[in-house]
Amino acid sequence: DADVTQTPRNRITKTGKRIMLECSQTKGHDRMYWYRQDPGLGLRLIYYSFDVKDINKGEISDGYSVSRQAQAKFSLSLESAIPNQTALYFCATSDPRSLAGEVGEQFFGPGTRLTVL
Amino acid sequence: AQSVTQLDSHVSVSEGTPVLLRCNYSSSYSPSLFWYVQHPNKGLQLLLKYTSAATLVKGINGFEAEFKKSETSFHLTKPSAHMSDAAEYFCVVRAVSAGRRALTFGSGTRLQVQP
Numbered sequence: 001d002a003d004v005t006q007t008p009r010n011r012i013t014k015t016g017k018r019i020m021l022e023c024s025q026t027k028g029h030d031r032m033y034w035y036r037q038d039p040g041l042g043l044r045l046i047y048y049s050f051d052v053k054d055i056n057k058g059e060i061s062d063g064y065s066v067s068r069q070a071q072a073k074f075s076l077s078l079e080s081a082i083p084n085q086t087a088l089y090f091c092a093t094s095d096p097r098s099l100a101g102e103v104g105e106q107f108f109g110p111g112t113r114l115t116v117l
Numbered sequence: 118a119q120s121v122t123q124l125d126s127h128v129s130v131s132e133g134t135p136v137l138l139r140c141n142y143s144s145s146y147s148p149s150l151f152w153y154v155q156h157p158n159k160g161l162q163l164l165l166k167y168t169s170a171a172t173l174v175k176g177i178n179g180f181e182a183e184f185k186k187s188e189t190s191f192h193l194t195k196p197s198a199h200m201s202d203a204a205e206y207f208c209v210v211r212a213v214s215a216g217r218r219a220l221t222f223g224s225g226t227r228l229q230v231q232p
Binding site for chain 1: 126149151153159160161162163166207211219220222223224225
């Protein structure tokens with residue numbers, strides 16, 4: 001979905017390096033999410049933010065941190081990357097004020113493929 | 118707690134034949150349920166959603182799903198597969214935890230469509 005963009009789309013890095021993945025949205029949604037996708041495991045929630053001042057841990061937040069710089073921007077950082085953080089990372093947004101958002105529908109970015117060597 | 122189980126990790130069908138992707142869920146509350154599709158190297162796209170209105174839900178590209186509370190199932194079907202349907206499909210339940218709402222994803226079903 002072009003309304004949710006992620007940069008970079010692909011990244012290869014080495015163990016111990018600091019990495020930042022960025023997400024921007026033009027949908028005007030308050031809620032933003034970071035997920036990681038691993039084969040056979042579906043998507044798992046890392047962090048989520050319901051507004052600029054609200055940050056919450058998801059089910060697998062260890063080793064990650066986030067920053068909500070503005071309503072439209074939500075960054076995910078790996079302070080010291082390790083190989084088992086190799087995965088496909090997705091950003092998503094939702095708008096609880098809409099009918100779709102009220103029932104939980106989320107809009108996903110195209111993903112960032114991260115490889116940690 | 119909420120969870121969702123996709124019963125098949127891979128499904129292979131021939132073009133023009135019916136598609137059935139199976140999903141069972143558990144939820145302590147009346148759930149919202151979704152099917153998302155992920156085409157290769159693409160993000161996730163919503164196919165359809167159940168929100169306690171009609172139990173038979175129609176989505177995009179000819180897909181539909183039926184919510185069966187007694188069976189705790191939300192299987193995805195399509196009468197006739199097309200080559201462009203080849204993708205990974207995720208069944209998703211809206212979870213309620215500590216007053217917050219998040220999506221819980223199934224592990225995915227990869228659909229192959231043979232010519």
